[in-house]
Amino acid sequence: MKFxxxxxxxxxxxxxxxxxxxxxxALDLMHKYDQIMGPENFDxxxxxxxxxxxxxxxxxxxxxxxxxxxxxRITFREPAAVVGQELLRQGDNLWVYMxxxxxxxxxxNRDSFQGGDFNNADVLxxxxxxxxxxxxxxxxxAWVLELKAKNSNASYDKVKIWMKKADMLPVKGEYYTASxxxxxxxxxxxxxxxxxxxxxxxxxxxxxxxxxxxxVMSWESLNTKVNPPATKFVLDDLGK
Amino acid sequence: MRLQIWLAACGxxxxxxxAQAEPVxxxxxxxxxxxxxxxxxxxxxxxxxxxxxxxxxxxxxxRWTGGYASAxxxxxxxxxxxLQELTEANVQLKLGWAxxxxxxxxxxxxxxxxxxxWGLGNDGQRERLxxxxxxxxxxxxxVSEAYGIxxxxxxxxxxxxxxxxxxxxxxxxxxxxxxxxAKDPTDPTLQRAGTWLARLExxxxxxSLSLVGAAKTTRQFSGIPSGLVWSPxxxxxxxxxxxxxxxxxxxxxxxxxxxxxxxxxxxxTQLYNDSFEYKPRLGLTASHVFWNALEMHGExxxxxxxxxxxVDGECVTSLGKIMACxxxxxGTSQLSDSGVRVKTLLGARYQFxxxxxxxxxxxxxxxxYDADQFGNFVKAATYRIEAAxxxxxxxxxxxxxxxxxxxxxxxxxxxxxxxxxxxxxxxxFLTYTHPQLADDFTINTVVILGLADLSGQxxxxxxxxxxxxxxxxAGAFITLPGVASRGAQVxxxxxxxxxxxxxxxxxxxxxxxxx
Numbered sequence: 001m002k003f004x005x006x007x008x009x010x011x012x013x014x015x016x017x018x019x020x021x022x023x024x025x026a027l028d029l030m031h032k033y034d035q036i037m038g039p040e041n042f043d044x045x046x047x048x049x050x051x052x053x054x055x056x057x058x059x060x061x062x063x064x065x066x067x068x069x070x071x072x073r074i075t076f077r078e079p080a081a082v083v084g085q086e087l088l089r090q091g092d093n094l095w096v097y098m099x100x101x102x103x104x105x106x107x108x109n110r111d112s113f114q115g116g117d118f119n120n121a122d123v124l125x126x127x128x129x130x131x132x133x134x135x136x137x138x139x140x141x142a143w144v145l146e147l148k149a150k151n152s153n154a155s156y157d158k159v160k161i162w163m164k165k166a167d168m169l170p171v172k173g174e175y176y177t178a179s180x181x182x183x184x185x186x187x188x189x190x191x192x193x194x195x196x197x198x199x200x201x202x203x204x205x206x207x208x209x210x211x212x213x214x215x216v217m218s219w220e221s222l223n224t225k226v227n228p229p230a231t232k233f234v235l236d237d238l239g240k
Numbered sequence: 241m242r243l244q245i246w247l248a249a250c251g252x253x254x255x256x257x258x259a260q261a262e263p264v265x266x267x268x269x270x271x272x273x274x275x276x277x278x279x280x281x282x283x284x285x286x287x288x289x290x291x292x293x294x295x296x297x298x299x300x301x302x303r304w305t306g307g308y309a310s311a312x313x314x315x316x317x318x319x320x321x322x323l324q325e326l327t328e329a330n331v332q333l334k335l336g337w338a339x340x341x342x343x344x345x346x347x348x349x350x351x352x353x354x355x356x357x358w359g360l361g362n363d364g365q366r367e368r369l370x371x372x373x374x375x376x377x378x379x380x381x382x383v384s385e386a387y388g389i390x391x392x393x394x395x396x397x398x399x400x401x402x403x404x405x406x407x408x409x410x411x412x413x414x415x416x417x418x419x420x421x422a423k424d425p426t427d428p429t430l431q432r433a434g435t436w437l438a439r440l441e442x443x444x445x446x447x448s449l450s451l452v453g454a455a456k457t458t459r460q461f462s463g464i465p466s467g468l469v470w471s472p473x474x475x476x477x478x479x480x481x482x483x484x485x486x487x488x489x490x491x492x493x494x495x496x497x498x499x500x501x502x503x504x505x506x507x508x509t510q511l512y513n514d515s516f517e518y519k520p521r522l523g524l525t526a527s528h529v530f531w532n533a534l535e536m537h538g539e540x541x542x543x544x545x546x547x548x549x550x551v552d553g554e555c556v557t558s559l560g561k562i563m564a565c566x567x568x569x570x571g572t573s574q575l576s577d578s579g580v581r582v583k584t585l586l587g588a589r590y591q592f593x594x595x596x597x598x599x600x601x602x603x604x605x606x607x608x609y610d611a612d613q614f615g616n617f618v619k620a621a622t623y624r625i626e627a628a629x630x631x632x633x634x635x636x637x638x639x640x641x642x643x644x645x646x647x648x649x650x651x652x653x654x655x656x657x658x659x660x661x662x663x664x665x666x667x668x669f670l671t672y673t674h675p676q677l678a679d680d681f682t683i684n685t686v687v688i689l690g691l692a693d694l695s696g697q698x699x700x701x702x703x704x705x706x707x708x709x710x711x712x713x714a715g716a717f718i719t720l721p722g723v724a725s726r727g728a729q730v731x732x733x734x735x736x737x738x739x740x741x742x743x744x745x746x747x748x749x750x751x752x753x754x755x
Contacts (some may be wrong), residue, residue: 052679053679079708079709080708080755081709083295084332093529099332100429100430100432102405102432103406105411106501106529107529107535108529152531152532153532233445235496236443237443240342
C-alpha cells in the first residue's frame, strides 16, 4: 500500500511538474534589469544624498525625464545653489547646462554625478544591454550577472549584479576597474510599487576607495505612463 | 533695403522649413496614441497639472576688494580705486505656462562703493587723489534677462525680450559671439546679461535653426532701456543723436554630426557693438569629446576689415606731430579694408579623476596689433601723457583732442571682476579647477597670457561651500609684467601689453548666499 502511494505521488509529481525551466541567460537578466531600473519612458522625482568623510551630507532633488533608450534629461530643483542646472543625454552625447553660463557644455560619462558616488552614466545611462556583454550564474537564491564593458561609454569596466530568483529584482551590485579593483558597491532596497512598476526605490552606492563616503538615490515618484516630446531632449531646449 | 532683403530671406527659409516639419508634429494627443495607446503624451495636460507654474531663486553676493595701482604706468590710475565694496541682490523668476511657453526675469540690484584713488601729481610723484565719482562703480539695477518664449508649434518657438543667446563652445572667450556683453575669462559665470532681441527657433532632434534680430540699447536708466536701435528723441543737453540704427541680425544652424556639436552662423551688424556698418560675418564652431575624457572645441569668425582703432604711425614721430594730427592720430582706418581676418579659438578640456579639469585655449585675435602697430599705440599713449601735462588736460579732454585709444564697446552687462580687451594677436587661456577638494572646497586658477610679450594675468581663487546655500571665496588678480624685451621699444624702454595697466594686484573676499 505504501509502495502504491509513493508511486502515485511520484507519478503526479512528474506529470504536474512539466518540463524544467531553463536558467535565464545573461541577456535575459540584462533585459530584465534594464526594464526594471530604466523603463522606456518615465518622469521621476528623485533625491540624492551624498554622505561625506566628515559625517556631513549634501542633498539634491531632481526631476528625471527619460525617453526611449538614450534620451535623458535631469533638472535640479534643490538646493538653491544648483537650481536650474540641467543634464542632458542624447545617445553617447552628454551636456551640462549651467544657468549662469546660459549654455550647455559637453561632459564625459565617467564624471562624478554632482560630486557624489554615482557617476553620470549610473544615472543617465541605464541600459546595460547596450554597453556590456555578460555571463550569468547562480548564487543561492540570486542570479549573478557578470558584465564586461563593450564600449568606452560604459560607466565601469566590469559590473556584477545580484538579482533575486523569486522576482528578478536587483539586490546588490559591484563595480570594478579593468584590473579588477573594486570601485563601488550598491545595495538596492525599499521595494515599492510605482503605479504598477514594482522596483527598488532606493540605491545606496558605497565608495570603496573612500569607505567613509556613500550616496543614496531614492525615488519619490516614478511615472512611466508618459511620452515626453523629443524636443525636450535637444541642446537648445536646456534652460527653458 | 538690404535689411529688408536679409530679413525676408531668413524668415522665408525658417517658415518654409517649419512648415515642412509640421506634419511630424500633428496634434500631440494623436501622436501619443499612435505610439502607444496606454501612454499619455506630456502635451496632454492632466487635470491635476498646474497650467501656470512659478519658480524663483537668486542670491545675495557681497564682495570686498583691495589692490594696488601704480601711477607710473602708461594707462592712468586716477579712476582705479584701491578699496571697493560690492553688494549684489539677484532674483530669478521663472513662469511656466504649461507647454505653451514661459517667461523669465533675471535681475540684480548692485550697490557699489569705491575709495582711495591714487594718481600722478604735477611733480611726477604718486599722490592720493580725492575720492570721486566713477561711472563704473555707481549703484545700478541690471536686468540681465527678461524674456518670454512662446511655442508656436512643437518645433517652432518665438522669443521676445532680453536674453543671453550663446552658441560658441569656448570656455574663457567666444570670438563668434557678437551679440552679448563680453564675459570675464577668469569667471565666465559672472556675465549673465544678454541683449534685447527677437528670436525664431526651430529645434529638431539633431539640428536647430535660429534667427535673431538684436537691438542695441542706445540709452537706459536703472536697467530699463529708453532707447533701442535708435537714440531716444529727448536727449540730455550736450548729447546728440546719430540718427542711425544700431542692430544685429544673425542666422545660426546647429547640427549634431558624428557626436560633434557644429554651429554655422551668419551675422550682419549695423553699428551694433563696433563701428561696422551692414557688415556680414561668418562663424563656425565645433565641440567633441574624445576618449570619454578630452573635450576639444574650436570657434572661427571670418570678416573683412577691422573696426579697431589704429594709430597713424606718421602722427607719432614727435610730440609736435601728434598735436598737429589731433584726433586724426587714431581712427578706424581699416574699417573698409578688404583683407580677410579670421579670429580663432582652439581649446581642449581634460577631466581628471575626482572631477578636476584643466583647460587650455589658444585665441588668435586677427584684429590685434602687430609689433609695429603696438609700438605706435604705445608711442601715442606716451605723447598723450606729455601733451596732457603740458596743456593741463584731463583724460576726457585728451580723448576729445586726440581720439579715443580704445574701441567704444556696448553694454558691459553684469559687473565683472576682470575685463578682457585684447590689444595683441596671440593669447593663451589656462584654467585649472578642482571641485570637492576635501568635500567643500574648490580651487580655481586662471592664467591669461599674451604670447607676444608673455604679459598677462593670474587669477587664483579658493571657494568654500560652507553650507549648500552659502559659499565663501577668496582670490586675487596678479598682473604678470611679461618680458620687456619682447614688448614695444619706445624711448629706450620696453612696454608689454599688461605692463601698461596700472593695477599690479587685487585681492578679494566674497560671500554668496543662495535662496
